[in-house]
Amino acid sequence: MNKLRMGIIGSGGIAQSRHIPAYQQLSEQVELFGVYDVDYEKAKQAALVFAIPNVYDDVQALFKEVDAVTICTPNKFHADLAEQALIAGVHVLCEKPMAMTVEECDRMIAAEKTSGKILSIAYHYRFMKEPRAARQLIQENEIGDPMVARVQALRRRKVPGWGVFTNKQLQGGGSLIDYGCHFLDLSMWLMGNAKPVEVTGTTYNRLSKTPQQVNQWGTFDHETFNVDDHVTAYIRFDNNVSMLFETSWSANIAEDKEAVSISGSDGGLDVFPFQLNKAQHGMLLNTSSQWTPGDEDPGLPQAANFVNSCLGLEQPIVKSEEARRVSQVIEAIYESCSTGRSIRLD
Structure with a gap:
């Protein structure tokens, strides 16, 4: 070959x-x-x-x-x-x-x-072990029809102080387009590549514009900082699924957090750490994996x-069409914040 x-x-x-x-x-x-x-x-x-x-x-x-x-x-x-x-x-x-x-x-x-x-x-x-396991369980109908997704990609004080991550002209945005995009893609993929139909979003950068920042990932100029460091959104999809979404480079929280949780009609699951949650046999059962196959390096x-x-x-x-939908949601979040209204998508 x-x-x-x-x-x-x-x-x-x-x-x-x-x-x-x-x-x-x-x-x-x-x-x-x-x-x-x-x-x-x-x-x-x-x-x-x-x-x-x-x-x-x-x-x-x-x-x-x-x-x-x-x-x-x-x-x-x-x-x-x-x-x-x-x-x-x-x-x-x-x-x-x-x-x-x-x-x-x-x-x-x-x-x-x-x-x-x-x-x-x-x-x-998408290539991490836990998401691949979650995708398999969803496809095998372990949670029924997905209904509500809760997605958080949060860092406490980790604005990238290197490269061009805070350069709006070269990157187009900040925490959302750099970090949150992974979790939008992952959660939409887990929900069967659901089609977004309406987006309401708000972006912030107040923390990173204040002087004398405590930042674990290098230094940056707070006076010229002009990208988002914290973003929230509510997203509706065509299959009656909704998503509560939040991402940040710089949040006043106790510790960094990466969480994707999907509640379905017959059960739910958490991706990080991986766990299946069901009501069965008159009990509330939470099932974790003793061993999950896959590579440590995605x-x-x-x-x-x-x-x-x-x-x-x-x-x-x-696939490219799936990645386009992620960019469509990102663009709609920024537009929603700038216009102060929800954005309907084709």
């Missing part, structure tokens, strides 16, 4: 900590062929560290030499790079979120359909699914 030739676009933290190491573990199926970055010296250094043979200062030249690319750039460049790659006949795994706007997502999907190539988005929480099964999809052996677990 011929190996898939993989190109890396953007050689920063997420490329070096997740994607490149995962592909190295799949060396029988994929060859790390080349790396491109607008900072050529940074690309050269990454290539040296990971023994990647080719470095490019022209992304079009990279497209001509590879079968697939993994896009690890700031959000602003996702759509253009993905569109160019697909038009060039190259499969794409793009870091989350899919794009800055729904219109950009639509352009990416149009290029995907025209090219016949694969476009998947790196929502790696980056590996994510990479394997993309590689196998490109090779025609699997279907992508994260």
